Amino acid sequence: MAQETMQNIIHIDMRGQVCPACLLVAMDNLNKHRENLKSGRENLCIKTDNREATTTIPTTAKNMGYPVKVKKKDTYYEICVGSSMTEDNE
Amino acid sequence: MTLQEILHLASQAVDDPTSSLLNTKDAGEFASTAEFLNNLIQENRSLRRHNEKTVTYLRQKIDQLLMVIGTIPLRPEELDNDTLINLDPIGIIAESFIQILEHLRQTNDELELAMDEIQAIFESVGGGILVLDNNKKILSYNHKLLQMFGNQANDLHGLSCKDVICQGEKSGGCPFEEMMETGQPVFETTGCPRDNRFYSIVTTPVRDRSNKIVRAVLLYLDITELMEAKEAVANEKERLSLTLKSIAEGVVATDKKGNITLMNEVASKLTGWRFDEIVGKTACEFLNIFAGKNKDSCLGVFKKVLK
Numbered sequence: 595m596a597q598e599t600m601q602n603i604i605h606i607d608m609r610g611q612v613c614p615a616c617l618l619v620a621m622d623n624l625n626k627h628r629e630n631l632k633s634g635r636e637n638l639c640i641k642t643d644n645r646e647a648t649t650t651i652p653t654t655a656k657n658m659g660y661p662v663k664v665k666k667k668d669t670y671y672e673i674c675v676g677s678s679m680t681e682d683n684e
Numbered sequence: 685m686t687l688q689e690i691l692h693l694a695s696q697a698v699d700d701p702t703s704s705l706l707n708t709k710d711a712g713e714f715a716s717t718a719e720f721l722n723n724l725i726q727e728n729r730s731l732r733r734h735n736e737k738t739v740t741y742l743r744q745k746i747d748q749l750l751m752v753i754g755t756i757p758l759r760p761e762e763l764d765n766d767t768l769i770n771l772d773p774i775g776i777i778a779e780s781f782i783q784i785l786e787h788l789r790q791t792n793d794e795l796e797l798a799m800d801e802i803q804a805i806f807e808s809v810g811g812g813i814l815v816l817d818n819n820k821k822i823l824s825y826n827h828k829l830l831q832m833f834g835n836q837a838n839d840l841h842g843l844s845c846k847d848v849i850c851q852g853e854k855s856g857g858c859p860f861e862e863m864m865e866t867g868q869p870v871f872e873t874t875g876c877p878r879d880n881r882f883y884s885i886v887t888t889p890v891r892d893r894s895n896k897i898v899r900a901v902l903l904y905l906d907i908t909e910l911m912e913a914k915e916a917v918a919n920e921k922e923r924l925s926l927t928l929k930s931i932a933e934g935v936v937a938t939d940k941k942g943n944i945t946l947m948n949e950v951a952s953k954l955t956g957w958r959f960d961e962i963v964g965k966t967a968c969e970f971l972n973i974f975a976g977k978n979k980d981s982c983l984g985v986f987k988k989v990l991k
Contacts, residue, residue: 614757615762618777621777625780625783628783650753658780658783659783
């Protein structure tokens with residue numbers, strides 16, 4: 595799992611991992627970066643190739659009050675969470 | 685038995701919890717050492733069992749919490765025991781629950797505010813509002829409805845719609861079935877014979893998440909005065925029509941622009957036009973009796989009159 599921060603976006607690559615481990619990592623990051631995510635200073639973008647994670651992570655993030663956007667890429671999904679994200683599921 | 689052999693057997697007994705303990709009789713001069721080692725082996729086995737129970741309990745609780753969050757349980761191969769302890773899923777989920785509960789509290793506050801707004805609208809609407817459940821029983825209503833149909837009752841909750849509207853005299857006052865059949869809002873006008881009042885009723889369905897109709901909102905507007913005004917206008921029209929018929933002269937009326945709005949039978953005979961042929965058309969196109977062949981002078985006459 596790779597994690598890097600660029601332009602106020604925290605990128606986490608969880609390709610190859612499955613739920614619920616994916617969800618736990620996502621939740622851990624949502625907790626750790628809570629202040630910045632709530633204020634809009636940061637966004638969290640997760641790359642995953644686990645289809646179940648595209649349901650569990652957005653549902654949990656929404657329950658926590660975060661807008662979520664899911665994008666289908668060529669070989670994976672990108673789930674972006676944060677106040678500056680326009681809520682949308684693609 | 686040498687001390688080295690005893691230590692080797694002790695090591696095996698620690699690694700394999702099903703193996704037997706050291707035989708102190710075979711240990712000879714090291715019998716007390718073997719007994720001490722046996723105690724340590726038993727304590728080790730007990731701690732391992734306790735540790736296994738703790739990890740099993742932790743996994744069960746983590747799985748329960750994961751199910752509550754909405755995902756599947758952890759597979760043992762997904763996280764080994766050491767990683768499980770280090771990752772601290774219970775801590776992560778607990779902290780997430782704090783955020784979820786905060787969000788719920790915020791949502792509840794917003795809902796409460798929205799509820800107050802709806803209640804204010806509910807009470808400030810000029811019509812009576814009735815909310816019914818699937819069995820046409822009254823769930824809520826506003827003060828205006830109580831004024832309209834309360835019949836001095838203090839509480840209408842739980843009563844049947846039909847028993848309350850027009851005090852049960854008029855079955856048409858509760859268009860619930862039609863709305864249930866069509867699934868669409870229903871507009872109806874009905875009258876209550878007892879107090880001779882008329883109501884315009886709008887019945888709107890309320891659906892649950894599965895799109896099933898679970899409630900209905902009925903808005904009652906008292907249109908008695910409107911109906912009376914309509915009747916008065918119709919009566920006046922009839923009276924005017926009779927008056928026009930009884931006049932021996934031809935009478936033609938126009939609007940401000942000179943377009944024909946009314947003509948009596950005598951005028952129809954005099955001009956040769958039926959009223960339905962010329963209604964709404966310019967009078968000067970048909971009535972050139974005022975100005976002969978000059979239509980401008982006809983219009984001039986009208987302009988003078990209509991100024």
